[in-house]
Amino acid sequence: MTPQTDEPYAAIDLGSNSFHMIVAQYADGRLQVIDRIKEMVRLASGLNAQHELSEASMQLALACLQRFGQRIQEIPKANIRAVGTNTLRQARNGNFFLSRAETALDHPIEIIAGQEEARLIYQGVAHTNYDEINRRLVIDIGGGSTELIIGRGYDIFSMDSLYMGCVNMSQRFFDDGRIKAKKISKSVLYARQELESIEATYKKTGWDLALGASGTITAIRDVVQAQGWCENGITASALSKLVDTLITIGDSKAIAFEGLSEHRKPVFASGVAVLLGIFDALNLDKIGVSGGALREGLLFDLIGRTHNEDIRDKTITDVCQRYGIDMEQAYRVKATAESFFHQSCLEWQLNEKDDLKLLQWGALIHEIGLSIAHAQYHHHGDYLVTHSDLAGFSRQEQNKLAKLIRCHRRKFPLDEFGTIPAAAQLTIVRLSILLRLAVVLHRSRSNTTLPAIGIQTQMNKIRLHFPPDWLTSHPLTLADLQTEQDYLQAAGFKLTFQ
Numbered sequence: 034m035t036p037q038t039d040e041p042y043a044a045i046d047l048g049s050n051s052f053h054m055i056v057a058q059y060a061d062g063r064l065q066v067i068d069r070i071k072e073m074v075r076l077a078s079g080l081n082a083q084h085e086l087s088e089a090s091m092q093l094a095l096a097c098l099q100r101f102g103q104r105i106q107e108i109p110k111a112n113i114r115a116v117g118t119n120t121l122r123q124a125r126n127g128n129f130f131l132s133r134a135e136t137a138l139d140h141p142i143e144i145i146a147g148q149e150e151a152r153l154i155y156q157g158v159a160h161t162n163y164d165e166i167n168r169r170l171v172i173d174i175g176g177g178s179t180e181l182i183i184g185r186g187y188d189i190f191s192m193d194s195l196y197m198g199c200v201n202m203s204q205r206f207f208d209d210g211r212i213k214a215k216k217i218s219k220s221v222l223y224a225r226q227e228l229e230s231i232e233a234t235y236k237k238t239g240w241d242l243a244l245g246a247s248g249t250i251t252a253i254r255d256v257v258q259a260q261g262w263c264e265n266g267i268t269a270s271a272l273s274k275l276v277d278t279l280i281t282i283g284d285s286k287a288i289a290f291e292g293l294s295e296h297r298k299p300v301f302a303s304g305v306a307v308l309l310g311i312f313d314a315l316n317l318d319k320i321g322v323s324g325g326a327l328r329e330g331l332l333f334d335l336i337g338r339t340h341n342e343d344i345r346d347k348t349i350t351d352v353c354q355r356y357g358i359d360m361e362q363a364y365r366v367k368a369t370a371e372s373f374f375h376q377s378c379l380e381w382q383l384n385e386k387d388d389l390k391l392l393q394w395g396a397l398i399h400e401i402g403l404s405i406a407h408a409q410y411h412h413h414g415d416y417l418v419t420h421s422d423l424a425g426f427s428r429q430e431q432n433k434l435a436k437l438i439r440c441h442r443r444k445f446p447l448d449e450f451g452t453i454p455a456a457a458q459l460t461i462v463r464l465s466i467l468l469r470l471a472v473v474l475h476r477s478r479s480n481t482t483l484p485a486i487g488i489q490t491q492m493n494k495i496r497l498h499f500p501p502d503w504l505t506s507h508p509l510t511l512a513d514l515q516t517e518q519d520y521l522q523a524a525g526f527k528l529t530f531q
Contacts, residue, residue: 148194202223210286269318276309440465
């Protein structure tokens with residue numbers, strides 16, 4: 034599908050250190066950035082010992098999101114994507130903040146896993162600095178986590194997200210603002226320990242060149258070049274001189290490097306320590322700096338979704354192959370579920386884009402749990418989907434998909450949907466019912482095509498219409514539907530059929 038000319042898009046990154054927004058126009062296969070907004074919120078610093086965000090830190094973040102919300106008012110909702118990263122993954126009261134944040138922004142916000150964050154960062158780098166020849170190591174030091182990825186072109190070979198960033202490392206090692214050699218040594222050692230589990234794998238995979246992609250690395254690059262310690266990128270010798278200079282300065286408040294913002298100073302030494310740990314662990318001599326990162330990756334991923342190149346479809350296909358799913362059965366269930374969806378979407382207020390996608394994915398992988406055991410396989414499937422790294426999916430999307438799979442057979446426990454935001458619960462319950470009915474009708478796993486089956490829905494009532502005498506000649510299906518009547522009745526739904 035050819036994109037519309039000058040179609041506007043926006044990507045919003047609720048980072049642990051800064052909130053970023055990028056607005057761009059997409060035309061003729063080319064992305065043109067027309068606006069960037071960045072605010073230093075330092076959300077990670079609002080986490081207390083119990084991993085709860087303080088009210089003050091939330092208020093600062095909400096005020097920023099209100100300003101972002103004003104900027105995106107004229108952009109189509111389908112062309113906007115907002116994601117939260119490490120701090121929102123860690124916060125115990127993250128859901129409480131998220132509901133307020135979505136109100137402030139007037140747009141849904143997805144929480145993405147560390148692996149998904151790494152994937153998007155790499156895609157941002159790959160699209161901004163495409164290179165199909167060199168194998169590249171990409172490093173992104175954020176406020177609460179650091180992502181490392183090895184890839185070539187658009188293909189990724191290794192990727193990891195480590196729990197160390199400039200904000201949480203600053204709180205751990207530089208909380209009083211003083212910069213001493215001992216503190217630097219301890220923070221670098223901590224970074225080395227975090228890297229220890231991936232160090233051998235990355236060295237074995239190898240790379241031709243390394244690139245940094247973050248505000249932290251950009252700030253370090255700007256400082257070492259302004260000081261004349263290197264001309265391009267960041268070299269190991271320049272980084273060493275920077276560390277020595279920071280120790281001499283001795284206090285983050287006294288840092289006065291040209292081009293370094295006041296907001297960056299409190300977390301600058303910790304960011305330098307993380308980068309030094311990476312240089313030491315991976316024996317780096319030099320890294321370049323990329324202009325693209327998470328925001329750009331989000332934009333290109335979003336453009337793919339809106340123009341039929343959705344990475345999530347490929348992910349589901351990969352899952353089907355990895356777990357040996359019976360695809361003939363999966364497509365049978367999918368076709369019937371789709372038919373029921375199109376007949377009921379208006380009455381049940383189901384979205385013909387996002388909700389249909391979710392139902393299709395659920396139908397394709399509803400038997401994923403069989404790879405573990407037949408007994409309770411819907412429980413196994415729930416666990417696998419919940420705890421897998423599924424490229425392109427947010428945590429909320431994975432949770433919804435997992436609940437579809439958990440509730441596609443046997444008892445219909447409505448309490449399972451309690452982990453889904455209240456506004457979306459009824460939709461997922463209704464999608465689950467459509468999937469359950471499709472599964473029941475294909476229990477025989479027969480290649481014989483089902484007759485045309487009508488479905489009528491009204492609130493909590495579902496009525497199936499079969500051709501005359503069809504159920505009489507299919508007594509097992511009739512018995513299964515009667516059992517399903519009981520399951521749904523216990524959950525407050527009335528199923529009838531004729």
